[in-house]
Amino acid sequence: MLASGILGETAASMLRVHQAGAGAVVTKSIGLETNEGYLNPTVFSMKEGLLNAMGLPNPGIMDYGEVVERLVSEKVTVIGSIYGSSPSEFAKLARAMEEYGAEAVELNLSCPHAHGVGSEIGSTPEAVSSVVSAVKGAIDIPVWAKLTPNVASTAELAVAAEDSGADAVVCINTVKAMAISADLRMPVLSNGVGGLSGRAIKPVGLRCVYETFERCSIPIVGVGGIYTGTDAAEYIMAGATAFQIGTAVSELGVNVFGSVVSELREFMKREGFADLKEMRGIAHRRT
Ligand SMILES: Cc1cc2nc3c(=O)[nH]c(=O)nc-3n(C[C@H](O)[C@H](O)[C@H](O)COP(=O)(O)O)c2cc1C
Secondary structure: OOOOOOOOOOOOHHHHHHHHOOOOOOOOOOOOOOOOOOOOOEEEOOEEEEEEEEOOOOOOHHHOOHHHHHHHHHHOOEEEEEOOOOOHHHHHHHHEEEHHHEEEEEOOOOOOOOOOOOOHHHHHHHHHHHHHHHHHHHOOOOOOOEEEOOOOHHHHHHHHHOOOOOOOEEEEOOEEEEEEOOOOEOOOOOOOOOEOOOOHHHHHHHHHHHHHHHHHHEEEEOOOOOOOOOHHHHHHHHHOOOOEEEEEHHOOOOHHHHHHHHHHHHHHHHOOOOOOHOOOOHOOOOO
């Protein structure tokens, strides 16, 4: 799947991702009102990865229906990502996404740089639980909780999500980070703090998926630093059922979906795995 926030604003860009072989697209996170996001610089590319603090720019849910409906009419599987500042806001947004034809909603409980939303309301099991329960009570399509790695235990949040009825958890959002310009003697991003993504965070994502698999029985969607078929295989071995690709798309283009899938197929053939189920969670089994 395409991860939220990358090429996820227009129907045309998500259609391209679908045509390139992604099984589903996750929209960028949509809120109740139009949001301009932060002032530039909002993205900074470093050798360690990509640092961003976009501030959740989006057109608002009322203007987003057309995008989802167009994709659905083209037979694209759409996962509607939403963010809000209270359980009732999340429920309202989820209802709209369901009406537009999204296949599932992904609750952004994990954006590390937005104020009053994202991980600010998704960092405790209680908060995760109240949002998931409210959304589950409001819609019939599956509810996925996207969790933050910026806590002592992401698995603890996943347990709260599962106990509140979540159908899947998505691990992980970006890792809270900062870049400082020595020349300018100040943080590079206008917001100061941002979220790190890309290769550098794969070990963090794998650890979160691994720990969550030991505690939860609902499916886990792995995301963070996937560029190759082997990266995807590692997430599946840690316990993921599916995976999303974000930063690699901005670096390698949409063809990364095709290359990751064909590399994963080759890997499985070479290693004698008949299907993903045989590989899922295998890193947990000790002989
Ligand atoms: C520029 C940018 C914007 C993002 N916007 C969102 C967003 O709107 N909602 C969300 O849940 N995650 C967002 N993310 C996080 C990604 O979906 C993903 O969880 C994270 O980048 C780790 O995966 P990756 O290493 O493959 O990029 C964003 C990431 C980037 C780089």
